[in-house]
Amino acid sequence: MIPLYILLGAVVIFLFWLAGTYNSLVGLRNQVKNAWAQIDVQLKRRHDLIPNLIETVRGYMTHERDTLENVTKARNVAAQASGAGVAAQSQAETVLSQALGRLLVTVEAYPDLKANQNFLALQEELTSTENKIGFARQFYNDQAMQFNNRIQMFPSNFVANSFNFKLAEFFEVEDAAERAVPKVSFS
């Protein structure tokens, strides 16, 4: 009789552990989704701000058509990419960030533009949105790492594999300029 009770007890404990681990995995996955939704909101906001920015700037920067076009193109690509998954989106957004950065650098040469109230308000909104994207990204990556740790570490990896929990992708912002390091040859 006793061995039977022990066996029953072990089974019960195992079931509890199973349920607990599964629930915590689900909870973490939802946190990751929530954190991603935060980023998504900010990214969309940035997409919405850009046409306004282009219009305000176009009148002053008549010779910078290429820069403006780049920004518009990048923005459209990024807007299309939303919903295509974390990796695709993060790449499109990186391109957009770089295009925007170049545009804002060229703005420095136009003092009357810098004094325009509309432009100032827009710039504040853009700066804030960039910051929010940065912070939301930080937060999302933290949640993703926590989730991935749980999936990959022993012993919760058994539960994760049995129930098909997938690893979360990180929202990386790659600096393409950094990758293209010029090669110096001394030959």
Add this chain to the structure above:
Amino acid sequence: MINMWEQIRMNRRRSVVLVVLLAIVLMALGYAIAEGVQPGAGPVGVLIATVVWLVMSLVAYFQGDNILLAVSGAKEIEKKDHPRLFNIVEEMTIASGLPKMPRVFIIDDMALNAFAAGRRPDRAVVAVTAGLLGKLNRDQLQGVVAHEMSHIVNRDVLLMTMVGVTIGSIVLISNLFLRGLWFGGRGAHSRRYRSSRGGGNAGGIMIVIAIVLAILAPIVAQFVYLAISRRREYLADASAAILTRYPEGLAGALQLIGGDPTPMARATKATAPMYISNPFEKPGVRALNLTSTHPPIQQRINILRGMAGAVSFHAYDDAVKKVRDKKAGVVPHSALEADQALPIRPPNAEDAPDPRMRMREAGDLVRQMNQFAFIACPCGIKIKIPPDYARPVAICPRCRRKHPIATAKVK
């Protein structure tokens, strides 16, 4: 931040222990005083002490925020009133993972200070003086807001409120007792002792203990309160550096705040601990450490600037040990365990509006909050009319045009 909620849970446990300990001191004091005054009345003393504590706690818990806001002269703003401040608070909400953005208030004072209140993260409040909005650039303002919101995230407000209430009760009861002794005179007590049966000796000892406790308890409690307050300030500085990933922002802000001689119009000793910088600290005068609610500003600046390379609680703790030349750090274990290093980000591009326009905006904000009227003169300047201006006409100082007051628009 990873595991921030676990951090908070650990803090809560420790804080509860602390408040319980202080409450025990309070009960002991009540017991001793009651026993000293009338042997056998110990439990009544405990009861009275408990009632006092409960009443103060309830008031502080439910109305503390509103009282603080009313006393400091803060007015709530929406996004359109000051988009930059609003945006910064929003950014910090995202960075810290708070569930809801705190309400944002502006204090119509040109001094440089800020505070945060809110017993729960979803009912929080952040207030900033107009002077701060005028003097600080975006990174520095972000650092200040991050510091205040760290207080909310770390549940410092709740802790300091409960500790403050408990200590307040201790001080109150001790004062009442000692004052009663003083005025009641020994005569009344001797009569009581002579007419009581037995327990005469016990009464004598108890009263001595009661007096000693009544004198010591408030002093010790005050020191404990101040020590806790200082530690929490360090932790908030560290959390702010990590949230913004830019310690120089807060360091620069503290430098400007510390160097500014303008006193705050409405700070009192009771509300001083809530502000980011001790409103009574005079620049250049090194306040005696033990009696201050905040660590010395210069030390805080040096610690923040001593964090090199990466931001993390470890980096902050190391900087603290170096600057204070002591072996013990100030960051609690729970924070060090859940720690991870983040790279420092580059500063934000120097922002528009330029500093002069920023000051002008801040001044206008204060005047607006104080019911000034604004008239836009065609020659380009904005005439600002105080609410008590009695004449029917305002004369433009530049072009000498006359503006009838009926057309004044109160924004």
